Amino acid sequence: MNPSQRTLQCLQPLLDREQDESSDISVRGKWRGREAELLPLPVRELREGEKLSASEGARAFVSKYGSFVENQLHSDLKSKPLNQRTIKKLETRATDLLRDVRKLNCSSIELWLDSDMVTKAFETATPFKWRSLPPHEQEHLKEIVQFQLSGHTDYLSQSKALELAVKVVGQHESIFSANIPETARFLTRETEEGHTLFPGQLRLWAEEHFDKDKVPGTTIEGDDLYISQYEMGLIGNAEYYTNRVSGLLSGSPLERLQNSSYAEQAEDARELARQLIKTLDGLERHSQNVPAQLQQALIHDLVGQLDAVLDFIDQLEVSDQENPLGPQQWKKFKCLELISAINVLKNEIEHESALINNSGKEGLFSKKKTRKLAKLEALHQTWSDHFDRIQEGTDNDLPPARAKLTGRASRADTLPVIDAKAYTACILKRLGEVGLDNASKKLKASRSQVLSTLQWEKITTHLDVRIEGRTRHYESQLTPASQMKWGEGAKDIFEHSYEGMGRPSTETRERVHAVNMAQSELSTAEKGNKKVLFKGLRSGTLCAYGIKEKEPRLEAARNRARELVTAAVKQFLDDNPGYLTSGQPVPLKMLSTSMLSADKLRHYLHIHDDELKMQREQIAALKEVQKELNDGKPLVISDGKGEKYQLRVNMKLANTNYGVNSLSLGGLKSVVRPWGEAKRVNNEGLIELIGSLDQFDPVGGWVGDYLAGPAPEQSKQIVRMLVEQIRDLHVSGDYQTEGEDAYKMVERIQLLAFKIGAVGHINCKSGKDRTGEADASIKRFAAEVEARGYVPDPRKPVSREDRNLSQAFQFGSGNLELQQMNINVPGFKTQLNKKRLGEFAHKLAHKARFKVK
Known part of the structure; x- marks a missing residue:
């Protein structure tokens, strides 16, 4: 039952009328201080x-x-x-x-x-x-x-x-007045300039119409009557609860986590809803001296508030159930971390057993090894038992204990641990106690292997957010490569199947598959039908930088690029199924946007994380695959039953690279100089996409083809606005500063690609931090454009609504869950966008801690 239905059901004993639905008034925005239309x-x-x-x-x-x-x-x-x-x-x-x-x-x-x-x-x-x-x-x-x-x-x-x-x-219209519009209209009807109410004005009206020495119902002047003390209290309650609703709906549920859980916030909201119902009951039955027009206005407005509060309760319940830092994710972390540790022990037991069996010697060496083996086996058994308790939910968040052979249990063993880093530190400490060398390195390798053999499932989350005073409902999906399927069956679309498993970002030497690749989608419902607002691909870098030898590394990059293009073709065919039977080559347009800091300093000094090399090798690999396809080599794609098909593809490619971390946008950019080669890449890519980069030239490229086609004028208007802002950011160079949004250029070019029917792709080094934030930002931006009907100004100061929206998508779009699928812990490594997220939310997203109590 949706909130509107629940509201009417709650009020049926009190009200026997139909509620008018407010019409959807389109909102005009501003771009460079003027109306947001060209x-x-x-x-x-x-x-x-x-x-x-x-x-x-x-x-x-x-x-x-x-x-x-x-x-x-x-x-x-x-x-x-x-x-x-x-x-x-x-x-x-x-x-x-x-x-x-x-x-x-x-x-x-x-x-x-x-x-x-x-x-x-x-x-x-x-x-x-x-x-x-x-x-x-x-x-x-x-x-x-x-x-x-x-x-x-x-x-x-x-x-x-x-x-x-x-x-x-x-x-100005106050939040209070916006939540009580009919009442505000009644109370300001006699003033020419007044059009809004501030908290206190409704109570002031009541005080002016009450006199303890006058009989309620006595005429004041005209049609106005003196009201009773009870009626004055009712109107005071209406103002008080309206003010509470205003604060509740305009605030941030995420920031309130500092003091109250989602469940506690929901209970507070339910109590507020109950008080609204009581006030409505009083207004309906005991307000005979209140002007009828004001009575009906108050009832209308409070019903609207009740509806909004019930919707807000739904939002809190969804946030609680799908909390990426909640108990379910905590349990998953404990299970996978302990499995990884048990596998380390298993490998060490096999290694020590082999040493003992092959030594053929007796004496001190053999005794030491035998004692160590006994400790390893005892710890293995202790942790296996602990793993069973985690699955049963009876571990009480206690850390994996030491085996009895290694000493007595300490007081720390009896205290719950609810922090991921502390939990891992406890495991490493226990491994060290049984004589394990390089425990951290071995645990990391084991964790990567475990995460590579897990089934990677689709991540679906739901977002209820307020934009322009209305609650809007969205669904976000992240579909890992292993779940990209064509037709019925269990097989994925790739020539070499993932077999349902993932390739986490830690697999830097992966030679066959793209690392951390997924399809991202945001949708809403319109008249009962699904409406996709954004769809695109994401991955880690196509450069297999963990492979030191050049030729094998370049071959791995080509394999990764081929898989990315396969996923892009699949996305195009999903949206344009007619091409399967047309006999024509698939006309693929793909915009690939890296978010690497491609500086020459690290490149020439051969410092770790040479992202210039990553950019070059990724672009080269994509261009090689493009040439293969355009020269007639077929693309192999599998259906769900594993049957392989060969498709002809006519591929157009645009590459761009916009660094989004502090190396590219902060003070260090003047030292490391990350924009040199990126500018050339971006010029080429944007010319392919939009034609000329001059702000006042006709639009060309892929977008020009789209604008010349039969798309609706409103869609074309959004596309033109995106082009205008992209050109402005490019010419001004403002994309090289954080400003109000570090991802402003990435958001706009990726949404533009989707709007014109091209397939967009984003990546960073790992595909989980910068890419995760970009994915959340693009979806937030797409939701804004759809809700507002225009493209927001990239330089607009960040408002409370902007922060609430950014927080909702940062935590609710599935990206923290995907991070956990990669490294078993959620949390972003990026440092920017603190202004857009707010201090608390930024800290929570970047130093993520599970909320288990």
């Missing part, structure tokens, strides 16, 4: 040789770039013929000027916000004190002011900024 210059189409008049040009530039930019270009607008060529040059200068204006303004705005500008603006624009606003309203108002000021197209002085802030506050 406003081409000139304002009318110019024919060959035609020119704009000076006044037309000035008006167009003011409209698009603001008066400051127009003033800077005024002499050129007056003196030069405004044909297409001139306008293009002037627009290029205009965008540079506007970018500089915004950067300087944004720096100043942050300082002004810290110096209580919003407090002054609020107390100037309203009769209320700033301290009367609850924290969530204060935060929201600051964000609104920052957003509006950052979109201004002229240089701002502090006095001008304060003047604009006062205007913004005067037009």
Whole structure:
């Protein structure tokens, strides 16, 4: 039963009416401080040789770039013929000027916000004190002011900024008012400028209509009556619970984990729902002196709040059940870590037994080996018993104990361990006690082997998130290569089957399969049908950097690339099944985006993690496979029953590389210089994708073909906006800084590839950290574009809603689970995007600890 149905069921004894569904009003966004739809210059189409008049040009530039930019270009607008060529040059200068204006303004705005500008603006624009606003309203108002000021197209002085802030506050709708819209409409109907309610105003109305010396129901003036003390309490409750709902829905469930579990938060929300129902009951039956219009407005608004709270409870329950750091994942960690350790013991027992049997000697050597073997066997038995208890759930989170032969149990053996690092440290300590050398290295190798022999299953998660005040439901899927299947049957699509198992990132010498490859998908439901918002591929680097010999390493890279292309063809055929029977080659367009810091410093010094070599060998391997296919070599693909087919493929390839870690975006980039070769790669890849890189050239490449096709105009509009922002980020070089989002360029080019029907692919070195964050970011971005109906500004300041959304996808898109499938522990190694995630969420994601109590 969905929340709306549950709400009506709860209220049926109280209400016998149908609730009107609010219409879905599309929201317009801003891009460079203007409406988020393209406003081409000139304002009318110019024919060959035609020119704009000076006044037309000035008006167009003011409209698009603001008066400051127009003033800077005024002499050129007056003196030069405004044909297409001139306008293009002037627009290029205009965008540079506007970018500089915004950067300087944004720096100043942050300082002004810290110096209580919003407090002054609020107390100037309203009769209320700033301290009367609850924290969530204060935060929201600051964000609104920052957003509006950052979109201004002229240089701002502090006095001008304060003047604009006062205007913004005067037009601002509080979270409280947004959650009580009909009531706000009733109470502000007599004021010309007032359009919003702040907490306290509803109670103030009630106090004005109550007099302890007057009989309830006595006329005040007009149709207004004095209300009873009970009715005043009802209205006070309506305000109190509305304010609680506002704080609940605008806050972060993840950040509340610092004080309350998801289950505890859900119980608090249920109690709030019960109080809303009691208030509704009172309003329905005991509010005869309250104006009928206000009574109905309050009931309508509180029913909407109750619906939202029930939806929020669903969200909390899903978060609790699918928590990647919850008890189920903790149990999985303990089982796999102990299996890996038991296998280490097993190998050591076999090794020691062989030494004893082959030595043929008696004496001190044999006795030492025999004692060591006895300790190993005793520990093996002790841990095997402990493993059984973990599976039964009776281990009580106690660490794997030492065997009796190695000494008495210590106090530490009787204390629960609920930290993954501490659990592994305990295992290593016990291995050292039985004389095992290089225990850490051996455990790591054993863990990799265990994870390589496990069945890698599809990861499906559900996300209930609020965007623009509405709860939206999404499903995220990560399908490992071993589960990529074509038709009925158990076999995967690859020429050499994975046999259901995975290839974790630790398998750096893998020669046959792509490492950590998976298909990623985000979908929602629209009118009962599945709507895919994003689909693409992901993997570790195609470079088998663990193989030192060059030729075997390059051959392994080609094998990995061939598997990636096979997965891409499968994705294309899933979306375009008609090509199977058309007799035509499969027209594959693939955009591969690496997130490697391809610097020459580590390359020439032969330092560990030579990501320039990884980039070069990956691109070379993909181009070799492309040439093979385009020269007529068939691609082998298997169906679910294991029958192999040979497909002809006409492959187009675009490679890009955008580093996203501190080496590429932080202060070290001036030392290591990671963008040299990446710029050349990106220029080639973007030209293939969108044609010219100039911001004001016609769109070409694959995107140009798409725009010339029959796609709906709304879809084409989104694609044009993506191209405009990609070009702007490329020309400005802002993709080389973290800004508001380290993954801003990766998100846009990957979503663009999906929108035009190409197959996108992302990778880093391991395919789990940078790639995992990118996957979560792309899905979050795709959800935003779908919900808002436009492409968000990449430079927009991060709001509370942005943080909540980023947190939901970081923890709820399956990426932490995939990390655990690779190395048995979740957690990102990346260092950036702290602003977007928030301090607590960033720490939780990067220093992940299981929450088992």
